[in-house]
Amino acid sequence: MKGFGIWQAFLLIGLFGLVVLFYQGLWGDPTALPPVIIEEPASEIVAPDLYSGEEFRLSEHLGKVVVLNFWASWCLECKLEHKFLLAIQKRFESRADFAMYGVNYQDKARLAKAYLEQYGNNFKHVIDAKGKISIDYGVYGVPETFIIDKKGVIRHKIIGPVLGDSYSDLVENIIEPLLNKPESGVTS
Amino acid sequence: MRIWATFLFTVFVFFPVSEEPLLFAQDGPMPPALSMGDDELQAKTKEIAKVLRCAVCQSESVWESNSTLAIQMRDIVRERLLAGESSDEIQAYFVSRYGDYIIFKPRFRGINLLLWGGPFLLLLFGGVILLRNLSKWTKPHPELPEAPSASLDPIDEKQRQRLEQELRKG
Numbered sequence: 001m002k003g004f005g006i007w008q009a010f011l012l013i014g015l016f017g018l019v020v021l022f023y024q025g026l027w028g029d030p031t032a033l034p035p036v037i038i039e040e041p042a043s044e045i046v047a048p049d050l051y052s053g054e055e056f057r058l059s060e061h062l063g064k065v066v067v068l069n070f071w072a073s074w075c076l077e078c079k080l081e082h083k084f085l086l087a088i089q090k091r092f093e094s095r096a097d098f099a100m101y102g103v104n105y106q107d108k109a110r111l112a113k114a115y116l117e118q119y120g121n122n123f124k125h126v127i128d129a130k131g132k133i134s135i136d137y138g139v140y141g142v143p144e145t146f147i148i149d150k151k152g153v154i155r156h157k158i159i160g161p162v163l164g165d166s167y168s169d170l171v172e173n174i175i176e177p178l179l180n181k182p183e184s185g186v187t188s
Numbered sequence: 189m190r191i192w193a194t195f196l197f198t199v200f201v202f203f204p205v206s207e208e209p210l211l212f213a214q215d216g217p218m219p220p221a222l223s224m225g226d227d228e229l230q231a232k233t234k235e236i237a238k239v240l241r242c243a244v245c246q247s248e249s250v251w252e253s254n255s256t257l258a259i260q261m262r263d264i265v266r267e268r269l270l271a272g273e274s275s276d277e278i279q280a281y282f283v284s285r286y287g288d289y290i291i292f293k294p295r296f297r298g299i300n301l302l303l304w305g306g307p308f309l310l311l312l313f314g315g316v317i318l319l320r321n322l323s324k325w326t327k328p329h330p331e332l333p334e335a336p337s338a339s340l341d342p343i344d345e346k347q348r349q350r351l352e353q354e355l356r357k358g
Contacts, residue, residue, distance in 0.1 A: 007317060014313075036287040106256045131260030138285035140243045140257075 036138055038157055042066075042148045043136040047126035050104055050112055056126045059152070065178045066148040067100040069162075070134060072107040073115035075142045081161035082119045088162075088171060089123040097150065097179060103128050105142050145170070149178050229269060236265050236275050240282055241290050249292065 045058040045068075058066065069085055071078040085100070092098040102125035104112045109127060116125070128134050137146060140159065147156040147170070156174050158166060237251035242258040250261045261282070268278045282290045294300040343351070 007320070010313070011317075037285065040284075130263065131257065132264065134257075135261060135264055135282075135285060138287075140286075 035157055037154055040154055042146070042152050042154050043133075045103075045126070045133050045136075047103070047128060047133060050102075050109060050116075050125040050127055056101070056124070058148075061099050062152050063150050064097045064099045065150060065175060067098075067175065068103055068137070068146040068148065069100070070103045070105045070128075070137070070139050070142050070144045070146075072105045072142045073111040074107065077161040078143045079119065081143055081163050081167075084161075084163050084167045086120055086122050087167070088175070091171065092175065092179070093122070095179060098175075100124075101126060103133055105134050105139065106131065147174055147178065150181070229266065232269055232275070233262060233266050236269075236278055237262050239279065239291055239293060240265075241292055243286060243290065 042058060045056065047056050048054065049056055067088060071082075085102075089100045092100070100123040102123060104125055104127050106128075112125065112127075126133075137144075143161055145158040145162055146154055149155045155178060156170070158170065160166075162170055234251055237258075238249045240250040240261060242248045242250050242253035242255055242261075244255050244257050245253045248258070250258045250265070252258075265278055268281065273281075279291060283295070288294060288300065294303050296304055
């Protein structure tokens with residue numbers, strides 16, 4: 001093949017790379033965000049309980065699998081997932097090594113309480129008054145759910161509502177394996 | 189009565205109620221940002237917030253946006269400046285939470301190097317290809333006869349007149 005040199009080969013490789021990137025861009029999920037804080041130690045949370053005002057500290061729950069759900073009363077998708085969150089709590093509430101907390105995001109306590117009264121409630125909630133917790137967890141919007149393992153490391157993050165397949169996946173493939181994992185090496 | 193009014197006026201005008209801790213009540217050396225004036229703090233906050241992307245907006249910076257998240261992010265920038273953190277440390281904090289996406293100007297490292305260097309590499313690549321082709325085009329073709337090196341013979345009077353005639357015809 002006369003005239004097909006190294007430059008043409010580089011050009012072809014470059015063009016092929018661009019086509020691959022273009023193809024990925026076409027079929028990729030445009031809403032997908034990089035999972036930045038997965039596998040990182042969860043930031044400490046110190047926040048008042050929505051009802052009692054008592055101080056909640058995440059670090060007091062080391063040794064437990066913690067589900068943190070960021071929600072707001074004005075969030076429509078939160079309403080869709082709410083019964084699934086209640087189901088998660090109901091399924092694992094008997095286990096001492098499980099805890100689930102709601103983090104109320106950019107909301108008013110009065111509206112949050114009215115929401116819980118309307119849709120039901122079986123787990124505790126804390127207030128993120130100044131948005132510090134949400135920003136510490138890199139939250140873009142609600143709902144977002146984080147799974148923290150017994151060592152206090154964020155193992156999974158779900159952007160959007162937990163329902164249908166994502167609910168089954170969360171319960172069976174994430175929470176249960178984490179709960180059944182031996183507790184050795186829990187740091188304090 | 190006037191003394192009390194003056195006292196209250198002084199207290200509310202010069203010592204407004206604030207949630208920030210009283211600076212003069214702190215012990216130990218003062219962190220650098222604590223010595224900032226309001227204007228300087230505002231300018232520094234603006235400088236950092238302009239680089240941060242509002243995570244819930246369309247191409248707006250944290251400084252420009254009025255969304256609740258952007259306002260909260262601005263507050264965090266201000267708090268961290270007051271705590272003595274540098275611009276780089278504050279940016280690093282937001283990147284550690286949201287990834288490189290949160291800053292408008294990609295950092296000069298990792299895969300971002302491709303973004304920074306890519307256009308220059310492409311320019312270099314294109315330039316090299318252009319140079320190679322140009323040198324090919326200007327090189328005499330081996331199969332074509334060489335141009336006569338001798339100068340052309342001057343035209344005689346008859347030819348000149350004919351040429352002029354043809355030119356006049358247009």
